[in-house]
Amino acid sequence: MKHILLVAILLFCSLYQADAQMRLKAPDGRIVLLFDNGTWKYEEVKKAEIPKAEIKADAEIAKPILLKSAELESQTVIKGVSEKLSKFSDTKNVVKCDFQLLSDGEKVLLKTNWKIMDEEGFRFFGFITKKSKIDFELSNGESISLQYAADFEPKEYPNYGFTIFKSELVLNQDQIRALQKAYITKSTMQWSRRTEEYAIYNPDYFIRELPKILE
Incomplete structure (x- = not known):
């Protein structure tokens, strides 16, 4: 048998x-x-360990948000396999996104740098538009939607086999408070041509980084 x-x-x-x-x-x-x-x-599937970053208490997070001017380093937060790209390749199917937080003392800007491991990213994903958004599910059961405010075209690199989408959005105070309270467990990106779910590479990113731009 x-x-x-x-x-x-x-x-x-x-x-x-x-x-x-x-x-x-x-x-x-x-x-x-x-x-x-x-x-x-x-093969045994090992679950990824959740990092032990310090989560602030609700009372502390509820205090008025005061910002300081700062420009933090870019870090990879999202990195996962694209369901669409996997239909065409077992190796060139990864989508990743680097986040960078910037504050001018009045508002918080989140720059997102998407890298699609395919030289024809527009054909599969289209544009980032004003209707595009990143949806996060958090470890405490809350959901957060980050909405883009402008249209962004991709830059394709056929000689290197990838496509770049550089874009940005503004975090409001409610989003800042929510993102400090829990880890990111799931991300969904709505492109102009499709919506896909991607794995989280850096689940405690906002917990660690947001305090660096707060007074």
């Missing part, structure tokens, strides 16, 4: 990658490990 199952896996699974043993992706998405001695097992 075990030999029949092994043959079925070899017939219907796609090669995932080679390591110390052969790794195959089964039709249900699980990874099968094949060993040199002829045995096999399903």
Whole structure:
């Protein structure tokens, strides 16, 4: 029976990658490990550890927000596989976004730098428009929508195999308070041509970075 199952896996699974043993992706998405001695097992999926950043108390967050002038370093916050791009490539299917917070003492600007690992990003995603937004689900059950206020065209780099969308939006005080209270657990980006969900690479970004621009 075990030999029949092994043959079925070899017939219907796609090669995932080679390591110390052969790794195959089964039709249900699980990874099968094949060993040199002829045995096999399903690969264990390890859950990502949630970083232990300090979350401020509600009373402290509810205080009036006073800003100071600051320009923080850019950091990768979103990095995940695109469902659409995965239909065409198993390797050129990653979407990532770097965030940068800036404050002039009166408002908070969030610059977003999207990088699509495909040289024809416009064909798949279109533009970032005034209708585009990033939706976040937080670890405390709240949802936050960050709305873009202008249209942004992509810059394609066919010689290097990727597309860049540089854009920005303003965080209001309610959003600043909410983003300091919990980790980001899920992100959804609404492009002009489709909406996709991407994995969070840096879930405690706002918890760590927002206090740096607050008095």
